[in-house]
Amino acid sequence: MFGAVSGAVSGAVFGGVLEGVSGAASGRAGAIARASPVVTPSSCYATAPRAARRRRERRDPARPHTPGRVMIGAHTDPGGPVTEPSGRAPRIAVVFYSATGNVAALAEALAEGAREAGAETRVRPVAERAPREAIEANRRWKAWVDDNPYDTLASLDDLEWADGLALGSPTRFGNSAEQLKAFLDTTGGLWAQGKLAGLVGTSFTSASTGHGGLEATILSMNNVLYHWGALVMPLGYAADPSLMSSGNPYGASWVSRKSAAPDDDALLAARVQGTRLAQVAAKLIS
Numbered sequence: 001m002f003g004a005v006s007g008a009v010s011g012a013v014f015g016g017v018l019e020g021v022s023g024a025a026s027g028r029a030g031a032i033a034r035a036s037p038v039v040t041p042s043s044c045y046a047t048a049p050r051a052a053r054r055r056r057e058r059r060d061p062a063r064p065h066t067p068g069r070v071m072i073g074a075h076t077d078p079g080g081p082v083t084e085p086s087g088r089a090p091r092i093a094v095v096f097y098s099a100t101g102n103v104a105a106l107a108e109a110l111a112e113g114a115r116e117a118g119a120e121t122r123v124r125p126v127a128e129r130a131p132r133e134a135i136e137a138n139r140r141w142k143a144w145v146d147d148n149p150y151d152t153l154a155s156l157d158d159l160e161w162a163d164g165l166a167l168g169s170p171t172r173f174g175n176s177a178e179q180l181k182a183f184l185d186t187t188g189g190l191w192a193q194g195k196l197a198g199l200v201g202t203s204f205t206s207a208s209t210g211h212g213g214l215e216a217t218i219l220s221m222n223n224v225l226y227h228w229g230a231l232v233m234p235l236g237y238a239a240d241p242s243l244m245s246s247g248n249p250y251g252a253s254w255v256s257r258k259s260a261a262p263d264d265d266a267l268l269a270a271r272v273q274g275t276r277l278a279q280v281a282a283k284l285i286s
């Protein structure tokens with residue numbers, strides 16, 4: 001059992017709680033158990049919140065931990081009352097990567113749906129990072145890059161500005177494209193300040209085949225949202241009756257086959273996702 005958790009229980013994450021346990025994790029469970037109190041993964045998890053509370057109370061004894069207070073990020077003062085209603089339209093950022101235009105079409109439809117629900121929107125691609133040779137080798141990719149229909153790239157400011165965020169990427173070997181991931185990997189500073197924890201986020205994709213990893217790609221983008229502490233919003237089926245036949249409850253998806261552009265059903269699903277995102281974001285800031 002200890003062997004199985006060796007990767008997960010790094011001292012850096014659990015700090016003092018796991019001091020001395022790394023040997024157990026690498027298979028020397030017996031020796032460690034004799035030398036120090038028995039620490040199992042489950043008791044670590046049980047202990048961690050108590051330790052965190054003690055640390056918090058040491059930092060600010062006047063503000064003891066009160067169970068039930070919820071920090072959702074920029075719109076909430078941790079431990080204090082929810083701030084005043086913003087009185088403004090929800091802000092939706094659509095941040096995506098597209099090599100041949102399919103995800104871009106979904107991104108535009110999603111933003112349109114958000115605007116229909118009264119949101120302000122920013123639709124922003126992330127930077128292309130592929131070597132020129134790779135782009136030149138694909139006629140449609142080269143045409144998209146050469147046309148360059150967007151003059152403003154996604155920035156960290158877009159994430160700070162937004163109440164709701166939609167992430168889009170083509171499926172790449174069952175995962176999101178590295179271009180999007182590279183952008184997301186620049187958000188550590190915002191994450192550390194808790195500035196992304198107030199977002200509601202959702203994801204969408206395009207793949208060439210129906211079983212080529214659509215859901216896996218959406219889930220991989222959502223993993224980032226979990227780490228930020230954002231609220232993850234699936235598309236579901238309930239928002240529009242048409243989704244029962246054409247939708248993907250994980251998020252808007254398109255199966256492009258050889259190179260077809262998103263059809264009306266896929267664009268409608270993206271629009272519905274945008275509307276729903278704007279509605280949830282509006283509730284968060286109200």
Ligand SMILES: Cc1cc2nc3c(=O)[nH]c(=O)nc-3n(C[C@H](O)[C@H](O)[C@H](O)COP(=O)(O)O)c2cc1C
Nearest residue numbers: 098099100101102103170173174207208209212256
């Ligand atoms: C390197 C690479 C990997 C891909 N991996 C997959 C895959 O795992 N499954 C799949 O169905 N399609 C895969 N595709 C196809 C794209 O996901 C598909 O063409 C998508 O519609 C492109 O979206 P875009 O026009 O926004 O770039 C891959 C394409 C490339 C270039």
